[in-house]
Amino acid sequence: MNTPQISLYEPGTVLTVGSHHAKIIKYLTSGGFAQVYSAEISPPDAYSSANKACLKRVIVPDKQGLNTLRAEVDAMKLLKNNKHVVSYIDSHAAKSVNGVAYEVFVLMEYCERGGLIDFMNTRLKNRLQESEVLEIMSQTVQGIVAMHALQPPLIHRDIKIENVLISHEGLYKVCDFGSVSGVIRPPKNPQEFNYVQHDILTNTTAQYRSPEMIDLYRGLPIDEKSDIWALGVFLYKICYYTTPFEKSGETAILHARYQYPSFPQYSDRLKNLIRLMLMEAPSQRPNICQVLEEVSRLQNRSCPIRNFYLLRAMNQNAHLASESTSMAYIPAQQHISQHSFQNIKGMTNIVPLTNIKTAPNLDSVSKFMNNNDRIEPMSQLHTQKLQTDPNILNPLTKTKSVPLSDDFTSLYYKELHPFQKSHTFKSVESFQSPQRKYIPSSPPPINSNNYDRVSTINRPNNYVDSETQTLDSMATPNLKPSPITTNKTTSFSKESTVAENVTGGSIVRSLSSKLKRVITGESRSSSPTKSRQNTGDSIRSAFGILRHGFTGSSINNNRSTSFDNNNGNNNGNSVSRRLTSSSSNPPSSNFSSDTKRQEELDKKRKLEHRRSMPPSILSDFDQHERNNSRTGSRDYYRSHSPVKKSQTMPTTTARPTLKSSNSDINVNQDKKESIQRRVHNLLNNSEDSLGYKSASGYGKYTDTEAEKSNRQSSVRITPISEERFNNYHTSNAMSDHTSSNDKPKSRPPRPPPKPLHLRTKIPNTRCSSHLQSRRPPEERISSEATETIVDVNVDDLEADFRKRFPSKV
Numbered sequence: 001m002n003t004p005q006i007s008l009y010e011p012g013t014v015l016t017v018g019s020h021h022a023k024i025i026k027y028l029t030s031g032g033f034a035q036v037y038s039a040e041i042s043p044p045d046a047y048s049s050a051n052k053a054c055l056k057r058v059i060v061p062d063k064q065g066l067n068t069l070r071a072e073v074d075a076m077k078l079l080k081n082n083k084h085v086v087s088y089i090d091s092h093a094a095k096s097v098n099g100v101a102y103e104v105f106v107l108m109e110y111c112e113r114g115g116l117i118d119f120m121n122t123r124l125k126n127r128l129q130e131s132e133v134l135e136i137m138s139q140t141v142q143g144i145v146a147m148h149a150l151q152p153p154l155i156h157r158d159i160k161i162e163n164v165l166i167s168h169e170g171l172y173k174v175c176d177f178g179s180v181s182g183v184i185r186p187p188k189n190p191q192e193f194n195y196v197q198h199d200i201l202t203n204t205t206a207q208y209r210s211p212e213m214i215d216l217y218r219g220l221p222i223d224e225k226s227d228i229w230a231l232g233v234f235l236y237k238i239c240y241y242t243t244p245f246e247k248s249g250e251t252a253i254l255h256a257r258y259q260y261p262s263f264p265q266y267s268d269r270l271k272n273l274i275r276l277m278l279m280e281a282p283s284q285r286p287n288i289c290q291v292l293e294e295v296s297r298l299q300n301r302s303c304p305i306r307n308f309y310l311l312r313a314m315n316q317n318a319h320l321a322s323e324s325t326s327m328a329y330i331p332a333q334q335h336i337s338q339h340s341f342q343n344i345k346g347m348t349n350i351v352p353l354t355n356i357k358t359a360p361n362l363d364s365v366s367k368f369m370n371n372n373d374r375i376e377p378m379s380q381l382h383t384q385k386l387q388t389d390p391n392i393l394n395p396l397t398k399t400k401s402v403p404l405s406d407d408f409t410s411l412y413y414k415e416l417h418p419f420q421k422s423h424t425f426k427s428v429e430s431f432q433s434p435q436r437k438y439i440p441s442s443p444p445p446i447n448s449n450n451y452d453r454v455s456t457i458n459r460p461n462n463y464v465d466s467e468t469q470t471l472d473s474m475a476t477p478n479l480k481p482s483p484i485t486t487n488k489t490t491s492f493s494k495e496s497t498v499a500e501n502v503t504g505g506s507i508v509r510s511l512s513s514k515l516k517r518v519i520t521g522e523s524r525s526s527s528p529t530k531s532r533q534n535t536g537d538s539i540r541s542a543f544g545i546l547r548h549g550f551t552g553s554s555i556n557n558n559r560s561t562s563f564d565n566n567n568g569n570n571n572g573n574s575v576s577r578r579l580t581s582s583s584s585n586p587p588s589s590n591f592s593s594d595t596k597r598q599e600e601l602d603k604k605r606k607l608e609h610r611r612s613m614p615p616s617i618l619s620d621f622d623q624h625e626r627n628n629s630r631t632g633s634r635d636y637y638r639s640h641s642p643v644k645k646s647q648t649m650p651t652t653t654a655r656p657t658l659k660s661s662n663s664d665i666n667v668n669q670d671k672k673e674s675i676q677r678r679v680h681n682l683l684n685n686s687e688d689s690l691g692y693k694s695a696s697g698y699g700k701y702t703d704t705e706a707e708k709s710n711r712q713s714s715v716r717i718t719p720i721s722e723e724r725f726n727n728y729h730t731s732n733a734m735s736d737h738t739s740s741n742d743k744p745k746s747r748p749p750r751p752p753p754k755p756l757h758l759r760t761k762i763p764n765t766r767c768s769s770h771l772q773s774r775r776p777p778e779e780r781i782s783s784e785a786t787e788t789i790v791d792v793n794v795d796d797l798e799a800d801f802r803k804r805f806p807s808k809v
């Protein structure tokens, strides 16, 4: 790639960045295409009052690079002022004189104490104490909480030691939002497959990649649980100064196989937390709130946040209750049996929470989260049920609930609350108009004396291993004179319109524009915003992969350091098992309790959808899409896939609405009866404390057979051809149609078959992998807990679920 070369700014150089003047104090370091400086700013940051900031200067050669940076800036804006996220201050973009490249300036909070990696390197001999590990983990997790709490959630996708910085007060803060995305649903055609594959390769770090990222054939979404996996690797690394899969590579990642070093010694509970975060099945990993709850428990502290997943589930529950309440008062309700009516009456005591929506927004959630009293209006009956239902309150009953800390409050009120009034942000641009206040400063002459690389000097020999360090030489700033000057500025508001609502969704939309360009071939330039390890040039690479994908060429990815698969080391499994099994009271069930609750609700919704839809080969993927519609993944793919419209639109348009017309009395009656049954079942089920074993997570089923297949699968980071992709699905498609045709007309529609991507059929090509051949197929190696938890019959679960939560249609 043609990397624009730029000189360094001299100390004392004054720039205008948005509405701030920034006077360069000193050059700090360089990222991939970024120069990083400390600067004095005026006016001081409104939030922190600090007059010292970090200035990141990035050269991007084209608009696509600009868009990638815009996504990064948008993410920073969304997370601004969270105590554990490097806070955004201002930004600015300018066009170079030659009109080819752009220069982007981002002002952000300055983390004076450098990176976590620097701190770890000060402790090579005296490794971190468990209390220190927990503190780092707690604060980092709080930064990620801010992302996952958004609706739709943002996935960081590049959580690693190098992306945590330390502020002057000693707070740990998450940085580098250049890889952020929304939830990515499983690809459903070769183009999407190749795109997602390459996007993952270029925007994630090999050692932190989750199994579902490496093996896209699993058909699992890339969602918050992928971040949880990366956090598990992160936790392991702050404990042991190496990643769990450092030597064994992707094979070990795919089966969550690793060992715990014997030094340093950490408690079984801490190791068990790592084990849970590194569960092979995403649905078995804790969510971010549960991670923080457990870390807080280990710290013997109150958890600083409340479980928003749980609160959403409660909100959903209340919504169901209010729905049934309203139904109780319409005339057609008269036929309801006395028994049902009593149940309805019981439920009518529930005071509906304000503005409850089917998909609760952060407004309602934040009310929960910021004022405990908001929970009290719920009826005593309902509250009692929630308290006695281990599937709902288990995490909170074990952790003392406390009001949110100030920073979390500010997260919801100062940052997220405006999203509810999204119009406020309509005119906001990702970058301030550079024409407004930009004071061009001619590039200073090169002064190598300014070269003050804080992170590379005096590095001990046994420096903590990381990609950044191994590639450090590549980060050396280019000291050649810059061909780029910044004396011509251009407003980018027209050529790069920001999504109207500055929400997680806008980021997702912004990112989704990448795919559109890939498909339409709008432009083929590269995006330079990421470095050799963390490159964001997924647009260019996506073109590449599309080109190569069909020609069979291999992907050339400069960041994703391939693991040496020959180093596959299975020996650690026994050690791993021994250690994990020795942990006291593995809290899998604790972690999965409110997840289960969510899963139940998701499942219920899913079944409702399923029952209302004709089974088709596309239905499962479409179902995913609907499940993920809140997350913006629908935008991410549906709006940009070249095949989606012809394939999915008919399904979408043919989809019956769940709400039937009031004029249709029969339907209404069915519906009301169904609601009565559902409420009745809900009440019954909330009273029993059965440990409902759910194999689902985020609307996905975990199939034991699929698990077996997955274990037999191997790394498949190769472009997939159309033919191969189609072959993979043909047999399943046939069976889908057969099953739908066989269906007796008089019977209610059966739920569509199990999602295609979770079926066990694996194309023969998969078995030809060199990795596969090294391990006999019958050998099933996995972490112990995975086997225990995943070993459930999904059909039974579905049947049980249907029985407990009958569909209203």
Ligand SMILES: Nc1ncnc2c1ncn2[C@@H]1O[C@H](COP(=O)(O)OP(=O)(O)OP(=O)(O)O)[C@@H](O)[C@H]1O
Pocket: 028, 029, 030, 031, 032, 033, 034, 036, 054, 086, 108, 109, 110, 111, 112, 114, 115, 162, 165, 175, 176, 178, 455, 529, 530, 531, 532, 533, 534, 535
């Ligand atoms: N807010 C900050 N305060 C202090 N130092 C910072 C800050 N932001 C970044 N840095 C330093 O600059 C380095 C590069 O920053 P960053 O990772 O954001 O750039 P990048 O171009 O995205 O790099 P990468 O190649 O890692 O993706 C960081 O590793 C860190 O040492």
